[in-house]
Structures are given as C-alpha cells and as structure tokens.
Amino acid sequence: MNEFPLLLISFIIYILVMLSGFASSFGSKAKWSRISYSLAIAGFIVQSAGLLVRTIASGHAPFTNMYESINFLSWSCVLVIIIFQRKFRLEKAWPYLWLLIVALMALVSSPLLPKNVTPLVPALQSYWLWLHVSVTLLGEAFLAVAFVASILYLAAGRSSAGNSEAQKKQENYDLIAYRAVAAGFPLFTLGALVFGMIWASQAWGRYWSWDPKEVWSLITWLFYALYLHTRLVMGWKGKRSALIAIIGFLAALFTFFGVNYLLSGLHSYV
C-alpha cells in the first residue's frame, strides 16, 4: 500500500479548509468556521493515516528524506493549528495558517522530491532519530505558527492605525506569536539541541562538531532567545518582536533546506 494517494486527499481537504476559512470572513461566520474546522479534523485524520502507512511500508521513521520530512512538518503544523484553535481561538489568523499548510503540501506532492523508500545508512539506525527529528519538527511547527502570525501582525499594522477594533485584532496576532514561541522554544531546545547532542555523542563520539547544520540550529535558537529577552526585559512588543520571529523562522528554514543544498557537512543524509 502506498501513502501518496492519502496525502493527496489530505492536500485537497486542506485547500478546502483554507477556502472555507476565508469564506468565514465574508459569509455567515459561524457556519463557515464550523465547516472549516470539521474539514481540518478530517484532513488531519487522513494525513495521519498516510503517515502510518508510510511508516509501516518503509519500516523506519517517517522523516528520513525531504519528502517525508516536509510531510511530517506539515502534519505537525496541522496539529499545532488545531491545538491553538481549540485553546486560544485563532480568529482571522486561521485561513492564513492554512495557506502555509497548502504551500507545504504542494511541496510534498510535487514531483521534485523523490518519494521512494531508501534504506537507512548505519548512522541513522537509532531510536534517537525518532526523538531528535520528531521533537525538532514539532517545535518548528510552533515556530511556523509564530512566523505566520508575525507576518499577519506586520501586514495588519498598516491598516490598524486609529482603529481600536483592528488594533485589538492585531494584538491578538502578537499574542499568538508569543504563545507559539513559548511552546516551540522548549521543544526546539529539547529536540534540536539536547537530543541532537546526545545522538551525536553516540554516533560520532562528539556531541558538538560545529557542523553547519548544528551551527544553523544554534543560530535559529539564538534568534528566539533574542525574541524572548527583548520582549521580556526591553518591552519590545509588536513590530520589532514580529521581525525577530520572522527572521528566526527563516533561519530555521535555512537550517532545514539551505544547509543541505548549499553547505556541506556531516548531516548530509536528508
């Protein structure tokens, strides 16, 4: 059995989630929101099934190449968006977050990424692969939500001047971003840095080698440390905070994609 049809179905559902999400800002709000949310759950279930099928078929963790990793990242993002919607209400941010999911799923289904199952090289045969990558990508999913919310914050900035209703909406974006970083930062720290170091010390005998992928994770992490401290101690909210969260996530993306294609190092599996 092949997971790809399931992923395509979830892709289509996610497009509908996004469209009905946008519809809720025009048509009857409550009805479209409900439809959009139910579709999101349905899509998530289908994609989870796809993930399971892939794991069983390949016999290893479902994030060992680009195709699998982006799929897992998008699955994590969906999970995070649903959690945020239930806990905090995303309001206007909802459909734009699904725009991100649609972009990720477009990458997953594009023919650019090879989809065949390849056996694992000896260094990847470890349960630390599961822990390191899944926790890191889950953390990055939160950071992705902060990224979208921060862009929305900046975009809303132009129209909200003097309008208290719009300003409140804008502040909600700032709050979403902060909450996402507050959840994503500990996970990223644990997955990328701590589990990464433990695994490296098992596989390569040194926990830190200043390999480009390691350094770029560190850079990403330092950006979010900067985000937290400038906010907490210097009271930077809003615009400057949003900029740091955006650059931080771009650094995470560079760690994920750029390092593999542009810089060479030990982490050249994916």
Place this chain on the structure above:
Amino acid sequence: MIKFLSSIRLAIVLLILIIILSVIGTLIPQGEQPGFYQNYFPRWSGLILSLQLDHLFRSPLFLSVAFLFLLNILFCSLRQLPAKFKQLRGPIKFTPTGGQPVRDRKLASDLSDWLMVSPDSLLRALREKHYNVKIKEANGQKILIAQKDRSGLFGPEIVHLGLIIIIIGGLISALFSQRIELALTEGQTVDLPGQSFSLRLDQFTTDYYPDGSVKSWKSMVSILEKDQVKKQKTVEVNHPLKYDGLNFFQMSYGFDWDRTKVELEIKGGGSTARGLTLNVGEKFQLEPGLTLNLLDFIPDFELDEGSRPASRSAEANNPAALVEVTKDRRPVYLGWLFYYHPELNQVQREPDLELEISLKKFEAPLFSGLEAASDPGLNLVWLGCALLFLGLLACFYLNYRQIVIGLKPGEKPVFSAHSRHNQTTFYQELERLLEVRPDSAINSDRKNEGKTK
C-alpha cells in the same frame, strides 16, 4: 563594571554578535590550508587569516565573545536572585508594593471578615487551588501571602544555570577531551596509550541491504587486561563500547593496502605460465639467479604533480603493483602492472629477457576504523542540558502567582495580585475564588510587558 557585565543590553549585543560570527563561520569553509583562502577569497584572505576565521569557533575572537557571554549570564542571574528570594518571602509590611486599598465595598468587607474572623474558608479555597498560604501577624496587622507554582519564579535562573554549566562543560571538553584513532585488522591487538588495558578486534563484518548499500558495520572486540578478557562487545555505529572512562566508536572501515596479498601470473623464461602469490615487500626466486621482488602496491594509481606514483584514494579504483626482477643482483625488469589496464603496463626490461608478468588478483585485509574517546566535560554538559530543559518548562508552564492581602484594624484591606504569565486567566481564577471581579475592585497590574496579558 558589574553593572555592565550583568546588563541585559550587553546580553542582546552579545547574542547578535554570536549570531553574526556563527553565520560567518558557516560561510567561510573551516580548517583549510592558508593557500585555499588566498585562492578563493583573495580580497579577504588577509582578514580571515589574521582574525583566524579559518577556524572561527576556536579563534580568540569567538572564545572571548563566548567568555564574555558566560560572565554576562552569570552576573545577570546572580543579580536577579536576591530580589526573587525577597519576593518569595513576601512583604513584611502590610502595604505590599503595588498593592492597592480595596475600593469595592463588598470585597473589602469580605476580605476583612475572612482574615479577621474566619480565615478558614478562604484558606481552604486557596489550598484547594494548590496555593501555598502564609499568614503573618505583627502589631495587630495581618498579612496573607498566597503563592502558587513558586519554582516558576526561578525558571530563568535554572535555564541560565544550565547554560553556564553547558558552556563550562564545553570548555572542559575542548581543552581536555582526547581521541585516538585505531585501525585494526581481525586478530590485531593494540595497547591504548595511558591505559592499563588493550583492545583486540576479534571479527569485523559488514552487512548489506539487498540494493547493495551498507546496512551495518560490526566490530566484535575484546578488552584485555594482562592477557585476560575483561569485556566483549560488538561495537556498531550508534552502539559504542564504554570501558573505564573510554568510549569506543565505530567510525570507518577500509583496506590495509600495505599488507596486500598479490597474485601475479608469470609467462616466459622457458616455463609455462604460472601463478605466484606474494605479500607486498616479499621476494621470490623464480629460478636460480633470477629473483622477483614485489616492491609496492597502490589501490588507486595516479601520477601526482611531481609525476610520482601516488594513490588518488583508498578505494581499489586503479590497482597497480610495482615489480622488479633482478638477475644476479642486476635489475633486468622493472615496472608498474595494472589490474584493469594490463595493456598500459609500463615495464623496462632487458631486450633479451622473455618475461611477461601481469597482475591477476589482489587482496588486502579489511580494517575496522575505531575511535577511542574520553571526554571529561560530557557529564557536565548533560547536567546542564537537563537543567536547561527543566528550567524552560518552569519558565513557560509553571506560572508563578502571588496574592497578598494586608489588613490593619480600622483601615481598608490592601490587596495585590499578579502572575508571571496570563494575567487574564489569573484574574478569572481570582474571580471564581473571591466571587468578585478583582480588576474592578483593585488595580494591581504589575509592569508585565512582554507577557501574555
């Protein structure tokens, strides 16, 4: 000086500086020869080499920034601590800082009743919500201090302490860790410098997937102490062997080409073709007075810049053997024999010598590349990581909350309430607890920028 070292502005400057240096460290290839930088970065090579950006992460520049950062975290956390302990103890005067007289009549009288007449119901309600409650009494004043998730207050300090420990552990690793590379063929034993034991490779195997790619390398090894086997284990990638402070890792494998066994086919000289198996460096008497000498073997033959034979790689891509034949100690035949390209065999020989030699087979023993490492900083790093993560959980998931109620007979009660995070949810909680909207009755919002409101 202390003020400068503990300032958050310095922390932000240093964070940005470390980010910039790290980016540079991934853009400039690290650890190359000076000539490399002169070739590829002619404009910048002077700067790169003088600032030692060719090994940036060990350069004095980077290390001093990191050291300053270490001091910064240390002093900053130390400076925060006294205030935090003070906060934990709670106010000693009946007017807490930031506290306000309660304006709402009902809440005021409720609070007075609770505290002066029957504190039990309030205490029970607070304790049910897992508040830690203290009541201080002095000169007729009463102060109630209720706190929840108190370790949340120290989240940042735990995080920072974790970081300090990780950095110190990292420094110890950088200065004192040792690595020894070992290349062992089956049956070989090595003594480990500075240790009382030695390591023997008993067996080395490689498993393959059906598609031919490598599945695993397994080195079965024994630890020997005075010829006694102390421990046996199969070392694999991701499964190191620990013994007496040393860790043994499976790092690589390869062929020991210096110990290649070579089979030559020899024709001519009157006799029929025959095969001959020799080790590199070995001699063989073909017939009285005629000696064949296997001088050298190269797995991947090429001519280097000085036109000298050399090996391009350690793989058997173009194996070649250097063979000499002497007649009464006088060389009569000398040349390289190629395994894949016998037509290219380059041989100088005496014209009347009818000798055809070709390279038929070669076999080198496989060695297992193991690395023995000791790292005295390792445990500190793990300790620091644990603190770092626990501290982060405390920062973001343990929401320190404090309620202070001060009461002096004949005066309105004074009330303050704040939480590190989520002021709104905290107020909702208080509302249920006191059955009055506290934010309408009082106004106790601490400066809480950057927090979720």
